[in-house]
Amino acid sequence: MSIITRKNARVLVTGATGNNGSRVVRELHDDPGADGVKVVADVRNEAKAEGFNARGIETIIVDLDSVASVRAAVAGVDRIFLMAGYTVEMLRQSKIVVDAAEEAGVEHIVHLGAMAPADTDLPQFGWHLYVERYIAGSKLGWTHLAPNMFMQNLLGQNTLWDAQGISGKPDGSLKSFFGDGRIGWIDADDIARVAAAVLRAPAVHAGRKYDLSVEARSVPEIAVELTEALGQPFRLAARSPDEFLKAALKAGMDPYYAHGARDALDRFSRNAVRGQADTFDNVEAIIGRKPTTWRQFAESHRSEFSY
Amino acid sequence: MDTNNRTVEVLVVGSSGQVGKKIVSILENTPGCRVRVTSRRPAEVDRLKAEGKNAVYLDLDRPETFGAALAGVDRLFLLTGYTVAMLTQSKTLVDAASKAGVEHVVHLGVFADWDTTDPHFTWHQLVETYIKASGMAWTNLHPNMFMENLHFMFDAQKQVVTTFWHGNRMGWTAASDIAAVAATVLQDGPKKHGGKDYWLSAEVATGAQLATIIGEVLGQNVSSNLLGPDEFKEVFTSGALTVEAWYAEGGVEFMRQVVDGRMGYIGSVRNDVPHVTGRPALTLREWVVQHREQLAPVASDKT
Secondary structure: OOOOOOOOOEEEEOOOOOHHHHHHHHHHHHOOOOOOOEEEEEEOOHHHHHHHHHOOOEEEEOOOOOHHHHHHHHOOOOEEEEOOOOOOHHHHHHHHHHHHHHHHOOOEEEEEOOOOOOOOOOHHHHHHHHHHHHHHOOOOEEEEEEEOEEHHHHHOOHHHHHHHOOOOOOOOEEEEOOOOOEEEEEOHHHHHHHHHHHHHOHHHHOOEEEEEOOEEEEHHHHHHHHHHHHOOOOEEEEOOHHHHHHHHHHOOOOHHHHHHHHHHHHHHHOOOOOOOOOOOOHHHHHHOOOOOOHHHHHHHOHHHHOO | OOOOOOOEEEEEOOOOOHHHHHHHHHHOOOOOEEEEEEEOOHHHHHHHHHOOOOEEEOOOOOHHHHHHHHOOOOEEEEOOOOOOOHHHHHHHHHHHHHHHOOOEEEEEOOOOOOOOOOHHHHHHHHHHHHHHOOOOEEEEEEEOEEHHHHHHHEEOOOOEEEEOOOOOOEEEEOHHHHHHHHHHHHHHOHHHHOOEEEEEEOEEEOHHHHHHHHHHHHOOOOEEEEOOHHHHHHHHHOOOOOOOHHHHHHHHHHHHHHHHOOOHHHHOOEEOHHHHHOOOOOOHHHHHHHOHHHHOOOOOOOO
16 A cells, blocks of 8 residues: 555546446546546446547446456556446456456555445355455455445336336335335445545545445335425335345346345345444545435435336 | 364364365374364264264354354364355355354365466455455465366276366376375464465376376276367256356366466476375375276176
8 A cells, every 4th residue: 555645546447337337437537636536437348438438538448357358457557446246256357356456556446345244144245245355465455335225226226127017117106125124325426425535545545444324214214204305105115025036037137146135135124134224424524525315315316206 | 272282173064075074084083183073964963973973063054053063163174065155155154163263274275376267266265365364374275186086087988088178287186185184284283384375286197198097007998088168068068967057157267277278387286295294195196096996897797
């Protein structure tokens, strides 16, 4: 780790076309910070690059399964936002990136994992903990981000609803696969703001793991907030974890991953994951503003929730 | 912890498997060691106990069984299954060992360079890193191809030995040597072996050289059938073997990397057996001699 401030550090954002990566790219592009970071978005092909290039954002084509491709991408990069896919391949992909980054002399890596108790036995949460320990054992400076449930999840998981033949159109029903289990939530935009803040000034955050969970609510409690905020009735439309599994498999999710996700949802529904409703006040300290509450989220996403 | 003056409790996971069984039989005859065996079947645990064995119920897919199984254990031999579940099994077992105050974990991994990209090999490295970060002392064993695989590679009827890495060299180690190294490490403990990586690849041979060795020992004319990753994929997906998809893909990728040179080091000798055990590693020829009976064709005129 270097504590010397580096001007115009190059930041490679993996998963740049996804929900999280695209937000991190946007944050860093809109606000490069006092030391002027330069964001580089990874894309899988030229077609995906066009949108970024039109906005003046540098892109690089990366195949996370190819060592040569990853090595080329990390050459000359100072910092990395690492977000690998939703199969067990994330382990190999993450390791390829970390190994290549170490050899290329990358200064800092920010890994997006998932909030879970350290002794979790849920496979995909365990995978993230493997990656975290692997990074911590490398020569890279690191910051681990472990977000809890995304507020965006209640905006509709369209591929899953489609697979069940359920309309994703807003109708006041909040579709949840974990019933009235109580859990901590965070706005994906706040996760991106945290990642961007760390990537702009990594020395302050080196060697830290941030659990990101700002407000604990059950879905019925959220329905009450939405009803108050938007002046229309909202209610929980509970779907069982087994319905999730069926829909996820139909939508093409990796079976092993889907079964693990089913088990996680089942436990969330029974409030059986230790600390699932814990919240923390770290976000404000990192991004310098209060994180989004459910009330604010409801208001800022009025058009998506209203019917 | 000073364990010099008392009996050391050693738990061997996979104690009914080809390596685990051998470790157990060595440790059962090692003064100062009390070996604890496991089974995922309660009836088998009862049977072992009736035989006077120190047996506990442990199901690798049920972490809730780990606490009782690991309580009082000083040293742990960790070997998990050949599926993607090995990751969760290893993680949860390491977590539980840490809680139970285990002092030393001996992990059976793979023969890989630090920056390998073979999926299954990277999983083992992630497990190793996870153990290192646990705070417990560790020793990693890195066996190359088991000589026992010759039982499947050699067709005694057709007198042919099949490889899936074409004519490339492969490094070999005998299960008995892996067990001997593991047992020695488990017996000596972390003071001597903590923080060490031991490499087990005693001898290299191509498919043609394997055929020559087997042929000479059996006194027969053995030929070699040098296939590659594509044929291996066919075997894995033919339904002839039940292999989990993620694991099968890793196996095929391994063959590809051996053949295209990314894992050329697989065909090299790195032999820590004598350094740890004080005796030479078993050679391929010696292994074939030891297993001559099982490798010989079942002759109809045998009386």
